[in-house]
Amino acid sequence: MSEYKIGQSIDDVREASGDINIYKMSSNENPFGPSPKAIGAITEQLSQLHFYPQRDDSKITQALADHFGRGLSAANFTTGNGAVDLINLLEAAMFVEGEANNIIICPPCFGSYAATAKLKGATVIEHPLDPETFAIDSAGLASSVTENTRLVYICNPNNPTGSYFDQRALQQILDSLPEHVTLVYDEVYYHFATQFSLPDAIQSVLDKRNIVILHSxxxxxxxxxxxxxxxxxxxxxxxxxQKHKLTFQNDSVSMAAMPAALADKQFLTQVIDNNTQQRSWIISKFDDLGIQYWPSQANFICFKAPNGSSAKQLVERLLSYGVMVRAAFYLPNHVRVSVGQADANRQFILAMGEIINNTSGDNT
Ligand SMILES: Cc1ncc(COP(=O)(O)O)c(C=O)c1O
Incomplete structure (x- = not known):
């Protein structure tokens, strides 16, 4: 299994390929840009940047509690500089000084779980997803736990596979983990699961289970x-x-943007509707082209590079059409494409059709 590498930027690609029209479908970013309401709040905040921000994030945690309701309070939330920062914070808080620490991950999965843990000297235990279906081993996951396991990371829908699991699986995992282990339930793609009922992880928080949900x-x-x-x-x-957070950890721009973004329902609906429709469109074209893919409830789809080519070869071929996709980390022949707006998706499918024709009979 190959190591996780950060995705390329548009500037990296322009430098290599010249000034062609580039569709960035490689990092699961939002094809509509930022929430306009967030941009408004950020712009307003800029003239106040000479002031220190609020010392803590209590205004935002209250806004989050109000947003989710269900009896959650501000005390059920903490914010960070992205989910990656929270992963780092969780490891800082849960690792025991002077003892061996390990985490469990279910590869193929997001690379930061292991990367940040290794930086802290922890061991990473792999309990892989099913190699054919990418289903999580909810019945057997606890068998990888040792007395030094602090965190078990699961992701739903999962990056880079797009695979997902239901309430029964989450319950089974939670019930099987011993008391000393905290389950990290990474749900940063939850908005895009429009055709499947994800587990009610918030109920597990309300039930005071040993679980931390990550959102972004x-x-x-x-x-x-x-x-x-x-x-x-x-x-x-x-x-x-909270004990491991720095004073002024959250900057005032982010703190202004978060509640504004939460309130931007129109933007969210546009983004989610586009994703649902376009994900189905790409999948229907994959069917037409005979491309093997895995069902996804995220804003990306994992598929197998056709005609026996490697993920790396396909990523390079697509780049010549101005389409940036990403080799699905850990997997040598799988590629992950982010769902874009219709024009990007059309260019991607057109490129795939031509690449398939040009490489058929090619086993390289
Ligand atoms: C599964 C998963 N978790 C966490 C993150 C990081 O999110 P953030 O940008 O909030 O740090 C990503 C980013 O791609 C991700 O795919």
Missing amino acids: FSKAYGLAGLRTGYAIASAAIIAQL
Whole structure:
């Protein structure tokens, strides 16, 4: 299994390919740009940048509690500089000083879980998804736990496979984990699961289970460059996390943007509707072209590079059509394409059709 590498930027590609029209479908970003309401709030905040921000994030955690309702309070939330920052915070809070620490991941999965844990000297135990279906082993996951396991990471819908699981699987995992282990339930793509009922993880928080839900403003709200995300957990777990946060950890621009983005329902609907329709369109074209893919409830689809080519070869071939996609990390022949707006998706499918024709009979 290959190591996780950060995706390329448009500038990297322009430098290599010249000034062609580039469709960036490689990092699961929002094809509509940032939430306009967030941009408005950010712009207003700019003239206040000479002031320090609020010392903590209590205004935002209250806005999040109001947004979700269900009896959650501000004490059930903490914010960070993206979900990645919260992963780092969780590991800082849960690892035990002077003892061996390990985390469990279910590859293929998001690379930061392992990367940040390794930086802290922790061991990473892999409990892979099913190699054919990418289903999570909800019945067997706990068998990888040791007395030094602090965190188990699961992701739903999962990056890079797009695969997903239901309430029964989450319940089974939660019930099987021993007390000393915290389950990290990464749900940064939850908005896009429009054709499947994801588990009610918030109920597990309300039931004071040992679970931390991760959400992000990078995806559905289009604020990946701003670095904003939040965790939802029991007040006791949140208090533990807060102890490891810096004073002024959250900048005033992010704190202005978050509630504005949450209130931008029109933008969210546009983004989600486009994703649902266009995801189905890409899949129907994959069927026409005979491309093997995995059902996805995210804003991307994982598929197998056709005609026996490697993921790396296909990524390079698509680049010559101005389409940036990403080799699905850990998997040598699988590629992940982010769902774009119709023009980007059409260009991607056109390129795939031509590549398939040009490489048929080719086993390279
Ligand atoms: C599964 C998963 N979790 C977390 C993140 C990081 O989110 P953020 O941008 O909020 O740090 C990503 C980013 O792509 C992701 O795919």
